[in-house]
Amino acid sequence: MGRQPSAKPTSFDIAYLAGVSQPTVSRALRGSKSVSAATRANIQRIAQELNYTVDKNASSLRSQRTHTLALLFFEDPNPDESMINPFFLSMLGSITRECARRGYDLLISFQQMHNDWHVTYQDSHRSDGIILLGYGDYQLYLTKLEHLVEMGTKFVRWGSVSEDGIGLTVGSDNVGAGEQAGAHLVEIGRRRIAFLGDASDHAPEFQDRYDGLCRAMRAAGLEPDPALQRDAVSSEDSGYAAARSLIESGQSFDAVFAASDLIAIGAMRALAEAGLRLPQDVAIIGFDDIPAASLTTPTLTTVMQDMKGAGTLLVDALLARIDDRPVEQRILPARLIRRQSTAV
Amino acid sequence: MGRQPSAKPTSFDIAYLAGVSQPTVSRALRGSKSVSAATRANIQRIAQELNYTVDKNASSLRSQRTHTLALLFFEDPNPDESMINPFFLSMLGSITRECARRGYDLLISFQQMHNDWHVTYQDSHRSDGIILLGYGDYQLYLTKLEHLVEMGTKFVRWGSVSEDGIGLTVGSDNVGAGEQAGAHLVEIGRRRIAFLGDASDHAPEFQDRYDGLCRAMRAAGLEPDPALQRDAVSSEDSGYAAARSLIESGQSFDAVFAASDLIAIGAMRALAEAGLRLPQDVAIIGFDDIPAASLTTPTLTTVMQDMKGAGTLLVDALLARIDDRPVEQRILPARLIRRQSTAV
DNA sequence: ATATTATGCGTATACGTATACCCTATGGCG
């Protein structure tokens, strides 16, 4: 009770003090060239003094531009609560920074795929565009994407770029990364390389990684054995289960390429429990280079994605989309990080 | 280019179709009781059919309520880029979920403390309130908080509850947690317990943890040795440096309580390099229970904070603040997780 | 039967900004 600033100043207040009309204030502050330098400077000074800020809602309502992006993150059906995609954080960091740099706000929301998110954000004028990260049910995802396209909603998504997908996609070079991993394993003399991760079209990124592995093996004259592939989603438990299934099948193998570090960490536990020595008996490579990867015993060879570049590129691409500038799909390079788990 | 929905429907469209006036539509959809059940049902049906959503900007402009919260995360001056507070993610998850449950949107922004964030979010009507996480320069932080209070801005912050702080604070029971850790170390026979982490008023939470440790030691008839305390910020490198400094000082110690897991992990590296056996020669306890804590060798005893509860509580408290309902400071319990690093 | 109150809804208007349009002084040009 009794706050000294009687109320938030409006553009009318500024206009009054500057001896001009309200529209002139608006023009001056938004950089219109039809206002003289002197007038603009004066207006800016007064605005500064009064701590004036443009009312976001009024501005958005009138201009139909919110200068806000929405980031929708889709969770897996049963998320390993304690370990939600660790690598997501650095991407989030670079996305928020890039947004700030461009003068955009960022709305964030963790979603279940079955929600009506595809209606909420654009139709209610909350944001100018949407960034999509992850997905639960891939088929449902595609359906909703089609709906977005129909509605003319602007969006970009993180994922597999190789598929001729719906909408604009930014992603790592998963195939190339898989090749690097495969080549490395072949180089250290491994012949029977297992793959842990969904290799179906439910998880295009994982499939790309598998494709890359297969390509590297064939290039070395080896034929990938389908019996050495096990489905797994990105969680430690799932990796553990997949590795156990592999061990119990009695198949012989001397290397494992896991589609994510979480899977790899779970698999390492299973392998160690089975008395297999890492990396002598089984070499293992993960994917993502999460912080934990350098703490495992042995430390985990993995593939590092350019998460910072990813955030920047996603925002870049989305803004281009919004402004109807041309954009093409962009693939980010990934790099193999060699650690003890493949050091023979 | 030829989109079939001629335009986003407005409340006028609904009103026309329902044979009522626009305000009635607004009333019906917002649950005003001065509209008959029949009318309301009819309006809702039509709105549903047209995929109508309330325009967020218009609504916020008129009602002066944005139904949006802003989450400001302050980064340390030199963030260990790859490992930004890992425990932050689960909190973020619970905050977004809680917001969604209450029908609030969440704006997120990583900030440098020196920015004018304290003006931007409330004054421009972007959000109804602010959640503050972390801080860089603590003194500067306090200054800006005072400014927020002056302006009548609604906010809550995560931090040390014990200080009779500015504004409303939600935080873990750091003192209690420190006591638990100390008691545990004493229980396994340790007498010379070092503390790694800033114990100054620049980092109230760390100081609370240290106070807790001291209290537990005194309760056991031990006097904490100030020479065994080393400043450290929450990063692996800083922990490593602090531990090295401790080792090189020649002080004898048989346990380490680190103010965060990152510090602990760095310290473990330094201790191992110095040929000290963990936990036989030196037992060690961290704080946060980040995923990596269960992957170190030996696995790390640590304190788990209730991050999910934290997110819920922060949102809860802020909404209460916004609605001018009474709220008191809330302290969340923390729990010691015993692992190999203190198993003797 | 008349006065009173509640119910359900329409009328008018405000929220604060951005833009289309219009007008007035210049200055340049022939």
Place this chain on the structure above:
DNA sequence: CGCCATAGGGTATACGTATACGCATAATAT
């Protein structure tokens, strides 16, 4: 010296919603 382009800025209005009020009709009280 008259004509037109241009700079600079004012006037009017729209963006879509939420609320203060007022006014009927119906329900209840007296």
